[in-house]
Amino acid sequence: MKTKLNKTTQALIFCGALIPTVHAASVLPNDFDFNVELDQAQRYIVTLKSDKQAVALPFELSPQQTMQLQVNRLESLAVGVAAQAKQVLPSINAVSMSLTAEQKAQLEARSDVLSIEVDPKRYLMAESTPYGINMVQANQLADTMSGNRKVCIMDTGYTLNHPDLPSTGITGDDGYGSNNTGNWYNDGNGHGTHVAGTIAAIGGNGQGVVGVNPSGQLGLHIVKVFNDSGRWAYGSDLVKAIEQCQQAGANVTSMSLGGSGQSAAERQAFANSYAQGMLHIAAAGNGGNSSMSYPASYDAVVSVAAVDNRENKASFSQYNSQVEIAAPGVAVNSTWNNNGYKSISGTSMATPHVSGVAALVWSHFPNCTNQQIRDALNATAKDKGAAGRDTSYGYGIVQAKAAYDYLAGGQCGAGGDAKPVASFSVTINGKTIQLKDGSFDDKGVAAYAWEFGDGATSSSQNPSHTYAAAGDYTVKLTVTDTIGQTASKSQVVKVTGGNTGGCNGVAAWSASKVYLSKDQVSLNGTLYEAKWWNRDQNPEQFSGRWDVWANKGACN
Template structure:
């Protein structure tokens, strides 16, 4: 008897080993119909990659003292860098400054020059044509919750009929420059508003959120923020079944949109490009610059650039950052932290402060920044459907999961920590894998969603369902982290996950359909709401100065939280109708 028990165990071990070695990597559902996505808009933060070193050199920003004219001081800086052997990459005559790449030894030589005012790292930053006539008609159901919160429809569609009111301020003749990750020029929401752009990442005049080397589209961060400002009525993008078929409309649909790309498809950029973009925006006649990006520390050269922009008529509006829940983070990100910049925090639809929104005395205003619906890269996001035995479950697609549909037998696979987790029923013929969130792998490392899905795909799964492990978090909004050879993957709530496990063996369908819009959360989403309201006010009275526009927005904001200005909400929630009413009492200047 003992021999048979032992033999049985051996057979069992061999069978498990065969499953473990099984690799079904050729069974993944094709995502060839989708654009190649390099950075999901649902996977953003203020953490940026370090700039790569070239020949031992690092990027720096150098400011020279103005002993003569600004241009002469800048040329002196260029000459000084070249004498040490460094390489100048950009020069800004107005700032008497240059961007350069230098070795530590070359930097030390420059630091000894008494005419050098400052040398600082070119720190990384990140994300948190002619204009056609604006589209005048659409549907009132395009008015998002955020749009209503900032009172935009009350300004230009007082009767709520879905048509722009004649002579109402809509941002006409105001140029708004979005300094971000570029845009998707195929998206119907932005084509009428686009007035030109510049790509500071690839150094050309086509600021697409696209890497021409890898031929990958980015995550649509810049498209999302730009559309919050300038999306058009009745533009007919592809939406999920629960949203209006016309898409969305921006806060100021009459503006001329300028696009300055400073972030690559992974959401990373540098300070030098922001300074150059700011100068380009001003030269193109922009009144407003919207920056949903930043870095945790200040830059003296960057601060000088924003001061110079303000002095020359450009109002910069920037996000406070999304690290508000980090106890080690105090204050706001930069450029939002500079006095010359309007710092914008985020609230939800109940006007409650978003816990992620960075706080501090620098906060000027807040705006909607939780689950904000706007445009993204065409077809890059997905609407998900999970159905088992005729019952449909609420679900979310995981970022970077490809569109596609598969129907097959549901197998429960524990925490999905290996290719053998689904048992001997898992074959390369295909199945739907259900796994629970959480756990660690064989080496004791945390099991990411990417690891789970990769194990399931190699075991033969053609689709994956991930159940949340926190009853309070609902369906959850998760990411696979990067583009890859994935299968359609969706998440469900803890309660629905328990129900699905009880239905193991049933026929189950997982379907992901590409859409052109997505709900995102962050101070990045709040910032363009304020930029749009500023454009409405400015279009009502073009003679206003940037300080006047800022004061109007702050004085007319809806006070939230502690009475008066506070570190969570600044002066309060930006309100377009209130600001225009306040404008009516402001004397006109000759």
């Protein structure tokens, strides 16, 4: 029969005099500090076997005393290896503590230890709003109408079934032919999934982030133009991707990509699809210089610069006359291909803010044309840098609510006739220039007016002109549409009196001639050799590493 002890005896027991431990506690040094993190310590959960009792007590304990005895036993386990109990868990007969490898080995050698496992970290799963969403005013405009718009994302693919991305109704196209990029719904890189999250990460689900269009209603079409390693694609891949986006019924394209070389065929594909109603958005580039990146620098494409959380231009963001608008692109947090999240930087991150806002605003005014949406975004952008449009920010930081308010004033009317867009390319051969029109209008261009900068003019669509002297000249094209609306573009051209051909007997390059691999041409005293078939590709502009011409050096 068990006896009950007086309070003094019980107090001695629970002060530790009779704590039932199998191993005696080690003596700790006087200056030992439990608050100092042990070298290379890892936090573990140590569970004891429930049937091991070193001391059988000859008296009956109350439930509270039994619990306290168990707590003491678990705490003594940590003290026995000079560790500190972080959490005592009597409900599972366990204790958590930080242990070095040596301390862990000591516990593993004990017969009363059932298991030792890493104490896994857990993180707050509450939903957060990336700073860019507020900066572009997406939080001020509901996306309840976004189901009538579709954004086509040309990138590394999409992580289908990501818990914070739409999983139903998403369509896509894979790589094809020699550019076999894999399945569009797999993103082994992560870049495309990050872009998609900025555009359309789901809101109100208590996890992760929110996108510009958080309701899950926005249509998405994915074209996987890059493989999982993010390997470069060709301009022709983008031309094909435009076709796929159009066939899928996309209104907006989002292209967080680019390169230095331009292509007349690629330019024309963007111009044609723009004239048919698509709105193209692309990254200005991350070179931190004034060079042009394509497709962003084509006139039919909106070139997007990047800013940081203080609305300052990112150091890496390219700046030039084609930069049209800006958006957050530094330390942007968004979805990643591991079903988690990642914060990265680039004009690639700024681009989906603009394409997302374009779709959001357009969804409220589906009667507007792509040009009218583009004009509204530019007219209401938050001006930064030099007053008005500048090379670093374009018209400024895109503003969703301001654009909505602008269009709510009836700027689109009943659909109307969009203004034309002037565009042209120039080929220089000595003192002679050949101009090629690239302008477009939804109803057609009615008239062309060229100014060559030396007093001469022309009304032809694709004129040529020979200057009397070498120098820099500003060429200006003004186009007029069928109802008298006009648009202009100017470009400085540099003409010389240099060699126009005859480089060791090699014929001068001609914009109208088709060249095959290994064909050689001369232009302005330089010899070039074709890498593959091309036409209308100026060797001075297309002689980079991945371009169609190889620069063979100056003529003798």
